[in-house]
Amino acid sequence: MTKDGLLQFKKVPQAIYDKYRLDELQKHFDNLNSLVRNGDIIINSDLSIVNQSISTMAVYGQWTYHWWGYDRNFSNSETQDFVDYCNSIAGGAGIVTGATSFFPPVAAIFGVTTGYFTLLGARVVANNQGNGVYIGVTWVAAFNVEPL
Structure with a gap:
């Protein structure tokens, strides 16, 4: 972590970088660093992340940013709305803009397919027991x- 609160790799041997495809993790870090520069998040020294932005999509609440990805707890009604959202994306409605607007975990990931949202929606339905779900x-x- 830099003194500016940005995430970066330091002195990673190229063989390790290549073996573990750290270039993909670097893309995630670049996305988080962009959010830091915009004032949307703050990355603490323990790598916890504070979301400073105001969500315009309150029906889905807010995703919590982590160095490893994102997570969110959904109430039962939010879970049902999220399943509807996954089904609409899986049906081909707004793959690029829809996916990034409501589901930031995939915003920086190229090639997310309708199959991904079909599977995610199915897993959410299978795990919702009327109390909502946790998604990481x-x-x-x-x-x-x-x-x-």
């Missing part, structure tokens, strides 16, 4: 959905 999404778009 890593910088490589791997997700975890758990019932609340």
